Amino acid sequence: MITAIVLIEADRDALATLGGRLAEVEGVAEAYSVTGDWDFVVLVRVPRHEQLAEVVAGTIAHVDGIHRTQTMVAFEAFSRHDLEAMFDVGNPPR
Numbered sequence: 001m002i003t004a005i006v007l008i009e010a011d012r013d014a015l016a017t018l019g020g021r022l023a024e025v026e027g028v029a030e031a032y033s034v035t036g037d038w039d040f041v042v043l044v045r046v047p048r049h050e051q052l053a054e055v056v057a058g059t060i061a062h063v064d065g066i067h068r069t070q071t072m073v074a075f076e077a078f079s080r081h082d083l084e085a086m087f088d089v090g091n092p093p094r
Contacts, residue, residue, distance in 0.1 A: 014065025
């Protein structure tokens with residue numbers, strides 16, 4: 001599974017509705033409104049790299065109200081559970 005993190009800067013008048021529209025895009029696993037330099041963070045998960053281009057460049061980039069995007073493709077996934085297990089050597093599972 002290919003995972004990408006898409007940072008989105010939105011037009012101010014689109015902020016109220018853009019999150020819901022992004023969440024409906026096929027391939028979007030999660031969409032968050034956030035503080036800071038970006039307005040939304042979207043997690044895209046697709047089986048093939050070719051689909052990533054379709055979702056990000058072909059769909060998300062053309063949603064009304066998006067000013068600009070920045071996409072980062074994830075190489076490796078870590079979760080809190082995985083990290084706790086790594087450092088919990090010799091202790092029984094909780």
